[in-house]
Amino acid sequence: MKLSKNFTNPLAANNPVIVQILGICSALAVTVKLEPAFVMGLSVTFVCAFSNLFMSLLRKGVPSRIRIIVQLVVIATLVIVVDQFLRAYMYDVSKQLSVYVGLIITNCIVMGRVEAFALGNKPWDSFVDGVANGLGYAFILVLVAFFRELFGSGELFGFEIFGDWYTPNALMLFPPMALIIIGCIIWVHRSINKDLQEK
Amino acid sequence: MGLRKFVDKIKPTFSEGGKLGFLHSTFEGFETFLYVPNTVTKKGAHIRDCNDIKRVMIVVVLALVPAMLFGMYNVGRLAGIEGVLPAFWYGFLEALPNIVVSYVVGLSIEFAFAQKRKHEINEGFLVTGLLIPLVMPIGVPCWIVALSTAFAVIIGKEVFGGTGMNVFNPALLARAFAFFAYTPQMSGEAVWYADGKTGATALEQLATTNQMEWSAMDAFWGFIPGSLGETSTAAILLGAVILLFTGVASWRIMLSVFAGGLAFGYLFDAVGMTAYPAYYHLLVGGFAFGAVFMATDPVTSAQTNCGKWIYGFMVGALAVLIRVVNPAYPEGMMLSILFMNALAPLIDYFVVERNIARRKKLIKNVK
Numbered sequence: 423m424k425l426s427k428n429f430t431n432p433l434a435a436n437n438p439v440i441v442q443i444l445g446i447c448s449a450l451a452v453t454v455k456l457e458p459a460f461v462m463g464l465s466v467t468f469v470c471a472f473s474n475l476f477m478s479l480l481r482k483g484v485p486s487r488i489r490i491i492v493q494l495v496v497i498a499t500l501v502i503v504v505d506q507f508l509r510a511y512m513y514d515v516s517k518q519l520s521v522y523v524g525l526i527i528t529n530c531i532v533m534g535r536v537e538a539f540a541l542g543n544k545p546w547d548s549f550v551d552g553v554a555n556g557l558g559y560a561f562i563l564v565l566v567a568f569f570r571e572l573f574g575s576g577e578l579f580g581f582e583i584f585g586d587w588y589t590p591n592a593l594m595l596f597p598p599m600a601l602i603i604i605g606c607i608i609w610v611h612r613s614i615n616k617d618l619q620e621k
Numbered sequence: 622m623g624l625r626k627f628v629d630k631i632k633p634t635f636s637e638g639g640k641l642g643f644l645h646s647t648f649e650g651f652e653t654f655l656y657v658p659n660t661v662t663k664k665g666a667h668i669r670d671c672n673d674i675k676r677v678m679i680v681v682v683l684a685l686v687p688a689m690l691f692g693m694y695n696v697g698r699l700a701g702i703e704g705v706l707p708a709f710w711y712g713f714l715e716a717l718p719n720i721v722v723s724y725v726v727g728l729s730i731e732f733a734f735a736q737k738r739k740h741e742i743n744e745g746f747l748v749t750g751l752l753i754p755l756v757m758p759i760g761v762p763c764w765i766v767a768l769s770t771a772f773a774v775i776i777g778k779e780v781f782g783g784t785g786m787n788v789f790n791p792a793l794l795a796r797a798f799a800f801f802a803y804t805p806q807m808s809g810e811a812v813w814y815a816d817g818k819t820g821a822t823a824l825e826q827l828a829t830t831n832q833m834e835w836s837a838m839d840a841f842w843g844f845i846p847g848s849l850g851e852t853s854t855a856a857i858l859l860g861a862v863i864l865l866f867t868g869v870a871s872w873r874i875m876l877s878v879f880a881g882g883l884a885f886g887y888l889f890d891a892v893g894m895t896a897y898p899a900y901y902h903l904l905v906g907g908f909a910f911g912a913v914f915m916a917t918d919p920v921t922s923a924q925t926n927c928g929k930w931i932y933g934f935m936v937g938a939l940a941v942l943i944r945v946v947n948p949a950y951p952e953g954m955m956l957s958i959l960f961m962n963a964l965a966p967l968i969d970y971f972v973v974e975r976n977i978a979r980r981k982k983l984i985k986n987v988k
Contacts, residue, residue: 591768593802602776609780
């Protein structure tokens, strides 16, 4: 019961991007096309899940005064693993994502979950929490990239959807439009979940 | 007054609890459009005046008419049609679809939002809906006008809370959207200004070769290609007289925009970055149109008197700066007004703070 709530909560009601407004920079940067957005979402999910797991395992042995540096070591290691993996097996996507894979280490969601959840919970719960938050992030990224690639290039995953009649909307390829799309997603989300609306 | 009686008769149907109560906003919108409402403002500080938003907006629309009529005539003239009336008629038919599309799309969205939020319908869009086709090239496809209008009304206005709450001028936002999303259709030499004819506007010629093929007088009267409403400085000044005479627009902003443009024009001329007279900047492109109709928007400009001087001067100065220094944008008026829209609250903040500091000092001195 509790575990399933742990899992579904970050997907919608407490989504890291559209409710906590974290990880916005990368959501603007990598969402021009679906493929990099998809890979980026999975990478963050991987890093978030395993950093949560390892920090939860280490939580009793790490003195509170040096916990940040230990977290950084764990997260940085995982980010390097992801980066090397992408370079080895998905070189094109890795090139499109450029610095943003390395910048996962500064993604507030990862460290936020470690600090807020993994340090006070059991390993399995923490792992599920990391996966769920990563997927919540990935879901918004893919949603934004869907609209941007569809209307900005008339394609999805590089396949042409609209024919020649469609004039691509160049504004969709600029980061400001990603911010507007995220704003619209938040708008829809809050209209449905009325309890999230600020008074 | 048969119409008055008819309106009174159908009023209960649209009031709360009536059969068509959900259309209350729409009914009220039309009623106040036909008759001056006898209700009074109940809250907030206000000045006693018989003019409501609708009457103010109508004055602006009237002020736009000379520029619009001349723009239509100019389109026909550039298309090579002989005679004033046939040329005007040709331009009228060319411009009509854009105007209709802009009004239909914008007003439907406004009505839908007002209905949903149970607001009364404000006539701010009467002006915006006319401004949008006036700041676009005549050859722009209707669907671009429709998309930009929808974007400007929803993202520029309704998300902020509707008329009077917007940060940016909606008409300019529509143009900015069209400009960045569909650059090839909106600017450059391939945009046709009349009957499939294309060519560089005066601004582009000035930016690339430092001269234009038209005389300054032609530019002043408006016999140059350009967006529908922006070509004739003379017609725009006529509109400015209407706006200033009725007190609808701020003379401080208008004057300071022209001053800022002229000052920076002279500056660039003096340092040798441009090789044409500074006053050319005020005659070509959208400078005059922006100064008179866009920068003076009472919602998005600075509110304090001192702030208006600063705001206006910066609008004119930045417009010329963008025109001269940035080769990617031959026209800087749109970007400079939008930028200063964003800064207007900040300017007001510092003007008010300075005033408070000054008065505090006075108190100290008295003690």
